[in-house]
Amino acid sequence: MESVIVENLTKTFGNFVAVDNISFSVKKGEIFAFLGPNGAGKTTTIKMLCGIITPTSGKGTVSGFDIIREQAKIKQNIGYMSQKFSLYDDMTIEENLKFFGTIYDVGKDLKKQIEKVLKFVEIEEKKSTLVNSLPQGIKQRLALAAAVLHNPSILFLDEPTSGVDPMMRRKFWGLIYNFAEEGKTIFVTTHYMDEAEYAKRISFIANGKLIALDTPKKLKENFEYNVYQIFYEDYLKLFNQLFHWEKTKEVALFGKKIHLITYKNVTEKEITNFISTLNYSNIIVEKIIPSLEDVFVTRVKKNTTE
Ligand SMILES: Nc1ncnc2c1ncn2[C@@H]1O[C@H](COP(=O)(O)OP(=O)(O)OP(=O)(O)O)[C@@H](O)[C@H]1O
Ligand SMILES: [Mg+2]
Structure with missing residues (x-):
């Protein structure tokens, strides 16, 4: 089954083409990496898939919902970790998650869910710490926890390990694998080549165009x-x-x-x-x-x- 299907997806800002006629699909439970340099169009693509911005042309579905006509449904059904850290520095880890859970309307299971995600990303012993005193690697794990709080079946992670040291990056990828093993689909963008190797399939994007898409092994073999x-x-x-x-x-x-x-x-x-x-x-x-x-x-x- 496909979690994401896009056809001829395009986004322009004025005369500038940020995402240029891209087509691909992502299978349920797959770890799919979007790899490309600065300004390639990664974030713009993710935002279209998450129902945050509307494509200029083309079409697509995420978890079966139309990315143009059903943006609100998509937002409820996906987890999104944005490139820019969007949690509150002056609140503790736990307070942030409570706040997030209220916005997402997690409901009566919130307390249990918070405990579960904190355990999953292995930061439960830090739950009473203020966010501004945490190292970047822990902040990113908190952002991941917030993105999965409402138990979505697909996760969009926009450069989740940028600014994180190599040890912590490896750890973070361990967490991503755990989510994939639970059956979640992972769509992740990165600059790091070594990280892209962890993905099931990689798509290269440059100047808004998809220039290659395959498993890491095939990309090398077919060079x-x-x-x-x-x-x-x-x-x-x-x-x-x-x-x-x-x-x-x-x-x-x-x-x-x-x-x-x-x-x-x-x-x-x-x-x-x-x-x-x-x-x-x-x-x-x-x-x-x-x-x-x-x-x-x-x-x-x-x-x-x-
Ligand atoms: N709202 C906007 N208005 C005008 N141009 C935009 C807008 N959003 C993005 N762009 C441009 O579109 C291009 C693609 O941007 P995007 O943020 O998708 O790239 P990216 O691959 O995520 O880059 P990075 O690795 O730096 O995060 C860039 O040239 C950017 O300046
Ligand atoms: Mg980006």
Whole structure:
């Protein structure tokens, strides 16, 4: 069964196209990641799916409700964690949840629900702490708790881990998995490539367009270029020379490692031959399986320059 279906969804602001004719669907219980750079159109898409803004054209359903005609129903049936922290700094964790529960009309089960979600996101021992004294990772867990208070079947999380340290990010993804195991559908946006790997399927969005959509494994397997990892002490100098080499499709730095992306017909031998004309020694070149970042960077470039 599908939790989300959209067809030709578009949102314009004046002449500017923020979301450009995108179509996709998300299955019930799936973790679906929306990955894209700043300004790609992630938040605008989420807001259309959550019934907060109305599409300019196109159509869609969320949990079976029409995103244009049944926005109020959608709001009751989904959980939404916005990109901007929207809870009250001068209230405690528990007070925030009580307040939220009243708005969402959780009803007589509110107390029980609060206890349950606090346990779920593992912050029950902090429930009497003022929000403004909490680290970002805990604030984000509180925001997640607030989003699931009314027990929605689908959760929209807009960059839930931004500003959160790596340990806490991993923890947060553990919580997301737990929700998915309960049968909830998760639609999550992120900037972080490593996080997108946790998702069942990933869609790349850039300049409002969907430029790829598949499982992390398939995205890498179906990549139509070769990726070579190169180690060399003076990596910046070599990087510059590879940047200007006619056989280079793309070149990127990962720390001190160089990733060289070429057409399939470029061999390791050609690369070492080219490098030897530069009179370097002690260079290691190895063909590797592409990382998601390799795939993403190349796809975005292809989409914006061709
Ligand atoms: N209400 C609005 N009026 C005009 N332009 C807008 C409006 N909302 C968003 N935009 C523009 O639409 C584009 C997409 O914005 P959006 O917030 O969806 O991107 P995003 O992928 O969520 O980016 P980020 O990673 O920074 O959160 C941006 O160029 C933004 O400036
Ligand atoms: Mg955003």
